[in-house]
Amino acid sequence: MSEELQKDYHDELNTLMVRRREELEHLRAAGVDPYPHGFERNASAKEILDTFKDEQPQWIVAAAGRIMSIRRMGKASFCHIQDMTGKIQSYLKKDDLGDAYDHFKLLDIGDIIGIEGYVFRTKMGEVSIHAQKVVLLSKSLRPLPVVKEKTDEQGNKVTFDPFSDKELRYRQRYVDLVVNPSVRETFIKRSMILRQMRSFLDEKNFLEVETPALQPIYGGASARPFSTHHNALDIPLYLRIADELYLKRLIVGGFDGVYEIAKDFRNEGMDRTHNPEFTMMELYVAYKDYIWMMELVEQMVHSIAQTLNHSAVVNLGENEINFTPPWQRLTMFGAIEKYTGKQLRGKNETELRSAAKELQIDLDPKIGSGKIIDEIFSVTVQPHLIQPTFIMDYPVELSPLAKKHRTEEGLVERFEGFVNGQEICNAFSELNDPLDQRARFEEQVRLRERGDDEAQTMDDDFLRALEYGMPPTAGLGIGIDRLVMLLTQQDHIRDVIFFPQMRPEK
């Protein structure tokens, strides 16, 4: 490295990084382009390992990837390179490579190289590439965490010094992905889940659409929004907390089935199951109701599980979860009765409060009867809902956008799906009576005035749309991140989001 460069970097770079910059200069001096423009590959690590047969004629492959380990033995070396499909070993010999072998000696773990050679099996039995050409494709200037693996006598993989610092893993997800193969697998599964969901919905001829993420009036859920400002219009705007009201406008507009997979944003706390931005799938289908929607959810989730694992069963800790339809169906009041012995249907607020007290549930004195029932439900019932279960028919106060129950006074046609004690979807027969909807909004406005800052706001344009007439419609929302957590056995939302929200560094 030139003295100037060294001086420039000396204060801020550790010796490992200075060292790599020096190697870069040596390679350039030797006429090696450390950042060439491409490399023609014809095999992946996995293909080579899966298809190699010892008795086959010589098979020349060209593979590329990141160097993950090097074992140098004087005039010959072994290294492992890793591509998207896995790792493959390569054997490099001075006799075969000449000058290129000397250049190889300047390479490090983390560099990206291309290797051409024939596939063989080493004395120790590992399928490897006997290199005839090696070319540097990208010189790495930062040391990669070195994670070593060994296979013990029982055939189990033992990992040494895993890259495990959570802060580093999330801030530098690119490193996490390079070094922790299971992380890469989880995100590949996330993609497969989304792909299967789309193909399931597309096959039913539902139309994938896009609606505004920047909204002058936010609605469709009970949550606090992020707010921002549009300079040219000089108006406040909100990041959407849900797509619901826009998608229903599209049903008014004459589409029979629309869905959107999009980010929603909610300005609330973060924990195991909450990230401020998260992915939601919402689906609306004209001329259908919530009973129809339950069957669709069962089928869809089952088809996703099946595609992902070739099985309807997912192992989650001690539980074996079976997604095979039909799922258990319970009404909300029926479920509470099943797990507490108490029948709360038709009880007034005072009676509900005393029931809660008997169950040793502390309640906020401000909340009304709907929320009291919800609270009792989530404490006494929800943890028991391990196998996929639909809970149906919620109190009207909890659901200002859902249609009144066709027979049960005071309830709405709504269901939530629960798996492993967690909610995975929310759906209802959509409220399409414009006068009823206006009254529900007015009730929400009253709640807001009483200090409930999560109550929904009046949306006059949405009401205008309903006044033109919306067909009977079934609607559904599925939190994609939580579904992915379930199907990939991750217990933190951060582990299914590539770049979870973090405080900025420094």
Add this chain to the structure above:
RNA sequence: GAUCGCGUAGCUCAGCGGUAGAGCAUCUGCCUUUUAAGCAGAGGGUCGAUGGUUCGAGACCAUCCGCGGUCACCA
């Protein structure tokens, strides 16, 4: 937001008042089928930051920053 815990070499960690340590990685030498390669040697740190206590602080105290767990709010 409240509360508890953590922050030491590139990575994973030990040290808990008395000269900053280990393994891997890195560098030098030897080594042409190794695989946590091996053998011999070497370098590498404002111990998260700032104040304080002390003859002396990585360690004790205070404040701040970052991360994590739990609770609250929520999907």
